[in-house]
Each structure stands twice: as structure tokens, then as C-alpha cells.
Amino acid sequence: MDVRATAAQPNGSIPNGSTKHNALVAGADRHQIIDDQKNFTSELASQLKHWGLHDTGFDYDVVAVFGSQSTGKSTLLNRVFGTNFDVMDETRRQQTTKGIWMCRGQDMNVMVMDVEGTDGRERGEDQDFERKSALFSLASSEVLLINLWEHQVGLYQGANMGLLKTVLEVNLSLFGKSSNQRTLLLFVIRDFIGTTPLANLSATLTADIQRIWDSLSKPTDLQEAKLTDYFDLSFVALPHKILAADKFENEVRELRKRFVDKTNENYVFKPSYHKRIPADGVAFYMENIWEQVQANKDLDLPTQQELLAQFRCDEIATVALAEFNEQAKFQKRPIELGRVVEGLGGMMRQWKSAVLSRYDRDASRYHKDVYSRKRTDLLAVVDSVLSPLFLGQLKNLHKACLVTFKKEMLEGLRGENSNFADVVTAAKDKCEVSFVTAAKEARLEDSDWVWEDELELLREEVKSVSDQCRADETKKMVNQIERNFKKQISDPVEVHLNVASARMWDEVLGVYRETLDKSEALYLSKAQTFNCTDEENASSLATLRRRAWIALRAKIDEQTADPVLLGKLRTHFEERFRYDEDGIPRVWKPDDDIDGAFKKAKDQTLELISLYSRIRPQDPENAYEFSADTLTAHSDDHQLEEEFDFESSLTVLSETKVLDLSSRFRKDADAYYVEAKRSTVSSIAQIPTWMYGVLVVLGWNEAMAVLFNPLYFTALLCALATGWMILKLGLVGPLLQVSRTVANEVQRQATDRLHQHFSQPAMTQPIAARSRNDSDDEGGLREELRQRRL
Numbered sequence: 001m002d003v004r005a006t007a008a009q010p011n012g013s014i015p016n017g018s019t020k021h022n023a024l025v026a027g028a029d030r031h032q033i034i035d036d037q038k039n040f041t042s043e044l045a046s047q048l049k050h051w052g053l054h055d056t057g058f059d060y061d062v063v064a065v066f067g068s069q070s071t072g073k074s075t076l077l078n079r080v081f082g083t084n085f086d087v088m089d090e091t092r093r094q095q096t097t098k099g100i101w102m103c104r105g106q107d108m109n110v111m112v113m114d115v116e117g118t119d120g121r122e123r124g125e126d127q128d129f130e131r132k133s134a135l136f137s138l139a140s141s142e143v144l145l146i147n148l149w150e151h152q153v154g155l156y157q158g159a160n161m162g163l164l165k166t167v168l169e170v171n172l173s174l175f176g177k178s179s180n181q182r183t184l185l186l187f188v189i190r191d192f193i194g195t196t197p198l199a200n201l202s203a204t205l206t207a208d209i210q211r212i213w214d215s216l217s218k219p220t221d222l223q224e225a226k227l228t229d230y231f232d233l234s235f236v237a238l239p240h241k242i243l244a245a246d247k248f249e250n251e252v253r254e255l256r257k258r259f260v261d262k263t264n265e266n267y268v269f270k271p272s273y274h275k276r277i278p279a280d281g282v283a284f285y286m287e288n289i290w291e292q293v294q295a296n297k298d299l300d301l302p303t304q305q306e307l308l309a310q311f312r313c314d315e316i317a318t319v320a321l322a323e324f325n326e327q328a329k330f331q332k333r334p335i336e337l338g339r340v341v342e343g344l345g346g347m348m349r350q351w352k353s354a355v356l357s358r359y360d361r362d363a364s365r366y367h368k369d370v371y372s373r374k375r376t377d378l379l380a381v382v383d384s385v386l387s388p389l390f391l392g393q394l395k396n397l398h399k400a401c402l403v404t405f406k407k408e409m410l411e412g413l414r415g416e417n418s419n420f421a422d423v424v425t426a427a428k429d430k431c432e433v434s435f436v437t438a439a440k441e442a443r444l445e446d447s448d449w450v451w452e453d454e455l456e457l458l459r460e461e462v463k464s465v466s467d468q469c470r471a472d473e474t475k476k477m478v479n480q481i482e483r484n485f486k487k488q489i490s491d492p493v494e495v496h497l498n499v500a501s502a503r504m505w506d507e508v509l510g511v512y513r514e515t516l517d518k519s520e521a522l523y524l525s526k527a528q529t530f531n532c533t534d535e536e537n538a539s540s541l542a543t544l545r546r547r548a549w550i551a552l553r554a555k556i557d558e559q560t561a562d563p564v565l566l567g568k569l570r571t572h573f574e575e576r577f578r579y580d581e582d583g584i585p586r587v588w589k590p591d592d593d594i595d596g597a598f599k600k601a602k603d604q605t606l607e608l609i610s611l612y613s614r615i616r617p618q619d620p621e622n623a624y625e626f627s628a629d630t631l632t633a634h635s636d637d638h639q640l641e642e643e644f645d646f647e648s649s650l651t652v653l654s655e656t657k658v659l660d661l662s663s664r665f666r667k668d669a670d671a672y673y674v675e676a677k678r679s680t681v682s683s684i685a686q687i688p689t690w691m692y693g694v695l696v697v698l699g700w701n702e703a704m705a706v707l708f709n710p711l712y713f714t715a716l717l718c719a720l721a722t723g724w725m726i727l728k729l730g731l732v733g734p735l736l737q738v739s740r741t742v743a744n745e746v747q748r749q750a751t752d753r754l755h756q757h758f759s760q761p762a763m764t765q766p767i768a769a770r771s772r773n774d775s776d777d778e779g780g781l782r783e784e785l786r787q788r789r790l
């Protein structure tokens with residue numbers, strides 16, 4: 001395609017030089033949109049951008065020229081619009097314009113098309129291009145300039161009436177369906193002399209056109225269609241360019257005003273002529289029309305407009321979506337990673353409104369139905385991108401709120417005197433409020449997205465978490481109560497089991513029942529703050545009772561363990577066998593009934609084994625039994641449930657154990673019996689009384705000697721007085737200690753001496769002798785020591 005530059009006069013004045021050569025100077029450039037080989041340019045869109053027309057929306061106009069070759073069409077366009085189309089060199093008289101050219105009008109948003117002239121010598125009989133180019137001009141422009149010499153008026157072929165007829169006929173099928181598409185046919189009569197008034201020429205041309213219109217073979221549904229329904233006719237005459245140059249210039253200037261000055265009463269670009277194609281779609285639109293013309297199909301302009309609209313709306317939507325996707329992409333990742341994006345709703349709203357306003361701005365000028373249809377599609381795409389973000393945000397919110405709920409609940413429960421129900425309610429309310437607030441923010445108002453389902457799921461999870469927490473807290477509480485219970489029963493049970501009376505079990509069970517009642521009351525008072533259900537309370541109490549019973553049994557087992565129980569039996573036996581009724585130790589005499597006492601004490605003690613062997617209170621009313629609901633209530637402690645059998649738990653000692661204990665006790669008791677018997681024998685084996693008489697008789701003289709000798713007697717008195725003093729002052733112990741120490745010291749000293757004596761028997765004396773006699777001769781002593789060592 002050929003793009004050239006030419007001179008454009010400032011301020012819209014008409015350029016003077018009309019030659020081809022002169023046209024090729026800097027200024028506005030032109031563009032060949034269809035070449036003489038009937039190819040449509042691929043650069044029209046960029047050329048429109050270059051001309052600054054691409055973004056003018058509907059604020060542009062299109063004008064084209066139709067007429068025989070070399071009738072001054074290019075000259076006319078250049079003068080009227082300030083364009084730079086090629087003009088024929090007057091000396092050569094040959095075709096100048098080939099194909100269709102376009103140029104922007106100077107200082108106006110007008111696309112001016114210079115079309116190859118009809119009836120050209122160069123194309124000869126080939127009328128294909130002129131028909132197609134005429135059709136194309138008519139279909140795409142608002143104003144069609146029909147350029148003809150004055151002397152051509154009234155001629156049929158000379159005035160291109162045959163061609164016009166064909167074009168109008170096809171045109172009717174083009175515009176027949178949309179009668180609001182009007183076109184101005186502006187006849188420009190050149191070399192107007194003035195002999196025949198313009199009005200007459202206009203009438204002749206109007207009559208000719210009307211005649212052609214009437215003779216058209218119209219579609220059946222448009223038989224009544226009138227020429228004026230589709231076309232406005234206008235006429236202008238221009239004097240001879242050379243012979244009446246000044247007048248020509250004046251008229252051309254006037255004619256230009258009709259294209260430029262919107263206030264001019266003859267302003268040609270009426271809104272009804274506009275094809276309503278936005279400027280950025282003109283290139284595509286024209287190319288399509290040319291393709292249709294080329295394919296020799298009937299042109300259906302509305303369809304063309306729809307096609308164009310589809311194409312352009314898709315293009316615009318794609319551009320708008322690209323920007324939108326770029327924005328959305330940045331928030332997709334954090335949401336996929338499970339984060340809650342702050343202000344996501346605001347961002348989505350902004351992206352959506354940006355993509356829509358961008359689409360609306362560029363696409364709303366196209367075919368309305370297509371525009372709205374594509375807008376709906378665009379919205380669906382936008383929503384399909386945003387919806388996963390919304391759902392992801394909800395999921396992440398759900399998780400985050402649940403985490404906060406757990407945290408707040410645990411923190412609340414950590415506080416002293418915290419009320420479980422209050423803590424849970426407060427944390428739950430806060431959790432729901434923050435979820436709903438954030439979910440509402442994320443939801444787009446014009447969407448059908450819902451967050452209520454997610455809220456329900458959150459509520460369910462919150463409930464299960466709080467239930468679990470309550471179960472844990474209840475368990476903790478039961479454990480605490482159980483620990484307290486164990487402490488409380490420990491001492492009283494021990495005391496009662498030590499006493500081993502007939503009412504021992506009554507007492508033990510009494511303590512147990514009393515402590516258990518207190519524990520149950522404590523549980524119930526605490527459970528009120530947990531909002532526990534009756535079933536949960538029943539289950540927890542059953543667990544508590546079982547554990548309490550097991551704790552009691554553990555205590556009983558501890559107190560009836562073999563060594564402990566044997567100790568108790570021994571004590572019991574000793575109390576009865578070795579002490580009398582007043583608790584005074586017995587000293588067995590030969591005539592005491594040791595066997596009787598032994599048997600009695602042993603039998604009484606053996607009875608205890610049977611007493612300890614089963615929890616059997618004396619008073620049946622004190623018997624403890626588990627209630628049915630305690631036995632049947634479900635316990636979450638499966639180990640407890642499996643191992644627990646109340647009836648068997650009443651048995652403390654198995655029969656084997658009883659037999660074993662009895663035999664072991666009997667052995668112990670037998671030992672006591674033997675000891676008692678021995679003590680009787682030793683008292684029998686003491687010094688006989690008559691021996692004392694013998695001693696008195698034999699020692700009589702010595703005793704009298706001491707009593708009647710004043711010295712011995714005084715010594716005896718002194719010894720007795722000293723002994724008495726020592727006793728009175730409590731010095732027996734210290735004196736014994738001192739004596740013992742002295743004796744030990746004496747013994748130690750003696751042992752050391754003996755040791756020294758026997759370890760170095762022959763050396764002591766010679767060494768001592770030499771050291772005395774030869775004390776200054778140290779060298780000799782050292783030598784002797786060395787030799788001794790050797």
C-alpha cells in the first residue's frame with residue numbers, strides 16, 4: 001500500500017499546487033485502502049490511529065467521491081478537504097487514481113475517500129472494479145459526492161446513470177432492511193457555465209435518478225420504497241477551474257464550509273447519515289464490507305454491524321479481562337495458601353467495576369444487542385474468576401475464626417472462677433460476628449454468592465469444638481474430684497481398718513458414702529456452669545461413683561496387703577496373748593494356762609481374716625450397692641468400664657489368700673507360743689533359795705569383819721555415799737561413758753605400742769645409740785640409712 005505525504009495549508013485553507021508532484025511534500029498523509037488488484041489494506045487501523053481518528057468514537061464522518069475518470073475528483077477533494085490525493089498531470093491526460101485512497105480531512109475528523117474513476121480507458125470493458133468500488137463507497141460513506149461535468153447532465157452513459165442504476169439496485173437490498181440508514185448524494189456539477197440555471201440541472205438530474213429508481217427491480221417487500229426514504233439529493237455547481245479560476249476558488253471555499261461549519265444551514269454531515277460504527281471499528285467494518293462486495297453477496301449491513309460488534313466487543317472484553325486477570329492473580333496465591341486477604345471484597349468490587357467501565361466505554365457504541373450479550377458473557381467470566389476467590393476467602397475465614405474461637409475459649413477458661421458457658425458463648429458470638437462481617441465484605445452485591453452455608457458449617461464445628469472442650473473440662477473436673485475424694489477417705493478408712501471391730505465395714509462404708517455424697521454435690525454445682533445435659537451429668541456421676549469405689553477398693557487393698565494384714569494380725573494376737581485384760585505384759589508362770597490363752601488369742605485373730613476377706617457390714621442397711629443407672633450408664637473411660645465388676649469387688653481376699661494368710665499367721669503365733677513356754681522354763685531354772693542360806697553361812701565372818709572394822713566400815717560408807725550421789729545426780733551414764741572412753745584410749749595406746757614394738761624389733765636401739773654418739777657425722781648416718789634401705 002502506498003502512503004505518501006503532501007502539503008496541507010494551515011487554517012484549513014485550500015492548497016494551491018494541484019499537481020501530483022506538488023502533492024508529495026510533508027503534511028497529512030494518505031493511504032491506499034484498496035489497491036488496483038482489489039486487495040484491502042491491513043494497515044487501516046494503525047493509519048486511523050496515526051491520523052488521531054481511532055479513538056474519536058462516533059465523532060467522525062466519512063465522505064467518498066464517485067464519477068468518471070479525470071473529471072477533477074481528486075482536485076475537488078484536495079481543495080475542499082485539504083487532502084493530498086494525486087492529481088492528473090494536465091499534459092498527459094491519463095488515469096491518476098488507482099484503487100481507493102483515504103486521507104484525513106485537514107482540521108476535521110473526516111475520512112475522505114478518493115475512488116478510482118469510472119469509465120476508465122485503462123480498465124476498458126471491465127466494469128467490475130468500478131461497480132464494486134461504487135458499492136463500497138455507498139455502503140461505507142455518509143456523503144457520496146457524484147462528480148460530473150455540466151455537459152454530462154442529461155446523458156445516460158456520460159453521467160454514469162447505468163452504473164448508478166446497478167449500484168442503487170444493490171443498494172436497495174443493502175439499505176432496504178434498515179430505512180434509517182440514509183445517505184446524501186451530493187451532485188457536484190463541474191465547469192458550470194451558468195447558461196442553464198442550477199435549478200434546471202438539478203431537476204434534470206433528480207428526474208433521471210427518480211426514473212432510475214422507478215425502474216429498479218425492487219425486492220417484493222420493498223415495492224413501495226421511495227427514493228427519498230433512503231437518499232437525500234443535493235446539488236452544487238462549480239465554475240470552470242481555469243477559465244473562471246477566482247469564481248471556482250470562491251465556490252469551492254463555500255462548499256468547504258458545508259463540510260466544516262456545523263452552524264451552516266447546508267451542513268452535510270447530518271446524524272442520520274452516520275453509520276454508527278465507532279471509529280476504532282471502522283477498519284474492520286470496511287474490510288468486511290469489501291469482502292462482501294468482493295464475494296458478490298448482497299450486503300446485509302445490520303449483519304455486518306453485528307459481526308463487527310461481536311468482533312470488537314470480544315476484542316475489547318479480552319483487553320479488559322487481561323488487566324483484570326492480572327490484578328486477580330496476585331490475590332489468588334495467598335488465598336490458595338489459606339490466608340485471609342484483608343479487604344478482598346473492596347478489591348474485587350474495584351476490579352469488576354474497572355473491567356466493566358472499560359468495556360462499557362469502548363464497546364457500548366457497538367450494536368446494542370451484541371454489546372449487552374457480550375457484557376453478560378464478560379460478567380460471567382469475571383464472576384467465574386472472582387467466585388473461587390470468594391469461596392476460598394470464606395474457607396480461610398472459617399479456619400481463622402475457628403482458630404480464634406479455640407484460642408479465646410482456652411484463654412477464657414484459664415482465668416480463675418471462669419464460667420465455662422459464659423466463656424463459650426462470648427467466644428462463639430465473637431467468632432460468628434467476625435465471620436459474618438468479613439463474609440459480607442467479601443460478597444459482591446450484584447452476585448448470587450452466599451456465605452450462610454459456610455456459616456452453618458462453622459457453627460457446627462464451633463459446637464463440636466466446644467462440646468469436646470466441655471467433655472475435657474468435665475473429665476478434668478471429675479479427675480480433680482476423684483483426687484480429693486481419695487485424700488478425704490484415706491485416713492478415716494485406714495483408721496477404721498486398723499481397729500478391726502465387727503462394725504469395721506459399717507464405719508468404712510459410712511465414710512465412703514458421706515465423702516461420695518459431698519463429691520457428687522460438688523460435681524453438680526460445678527457442672528451447672530458447663531451447661532451439661534442431664535445425660536452427660538448422669539454419665540459423669542456414674543464415672544465418678546465407679547472411680548470412687550475403685551479408689552476405696554485400692555485403699556482397702558493397700559490396707560489388706562499381705563505384710564500389712566499379717567502385721568495387723570500379729571498385733572491383734574499379741575494384744576490378746578502377751579498382755580492381760582488390763583494391758584499389762586504377762587510374765588508366764590509355770591502354773592499359767594498358756595495353752596488356753598494361746599488358743600483363745602489365735603482363734604480370735606483367725607476370725608479377723610474372715611472379717612477382712614469381704615466387705616460385709618454388720619448392719620445390712622449400711623451395705624453399699626451401685627444403682628442400676630450407675631451400672632448401665634455409659635462411661636467414656638472404656639478401660640474402667642471393661643474391668644469393673646461391682647459384685648466381685650466386694651471380695652477383698654480370695655479363699656486361697658485366706659488359707660495362705662491363716663497358715664502364715666499360725667506360724668507366727670506358734671513362735672509366740674514357743675517363746676512364752678521358754679520364758680516359763682528360764683524362770684524355773686533360777687538359783688534355788690537354799691543357796692542364799694549357804695552363802696550367808698559361809699560369808700558370815702567376812703561380813704562381820706567389814707562391819708566391825710572402823711576403816712572398812714568407813715570405806716563402805718564412803719562407797720555407798722558416792723554411789724548414792726552418782727545415782728541422785730544422774731551421773732551413771734556419763735561416768736560409764738568416760739570409763740568406756742578411757743578404756744578405749746588405753747586399749748588403743750596399748751595396741752599402738754605393741755604394733756611399734758613388733759614391727760621394728762632390732763633397729764631402734766642401734767640407731768638411737770649412734771645418733772647420740774656421732775650426732776655431727778650426718779654423712780655417716782645417711783650412708784647407714786641408705787645401706788639399711790638396700
Ligand SMILES: Nc1nc2c(ncn2[C@@H]2O[C@H](COP(=O)(O)OP(=O)(O)OP(=O)(O)O)[C@@H](O)[C@H]2O)c(=O)[nH]1
Pocket residue numbers: 018068069070071072073074075076086087088089090091094095096097116117190191239240241242
Ligand atoms: N476543465 C476543468 N479541468 C479541471 C477541473 N478540475 C481539475 N481539472 C483538471 O482535470 C484534470 C484531472 O484532474 P484530476 O483531479 O486528476 O481528475 P480525477 O478525476 O481525479 O482523475 P482520476 O483520478 O484519474 O480519475 C487535471 O488536469 C485538472 O487540472 C475543472 O474544474 N475544470
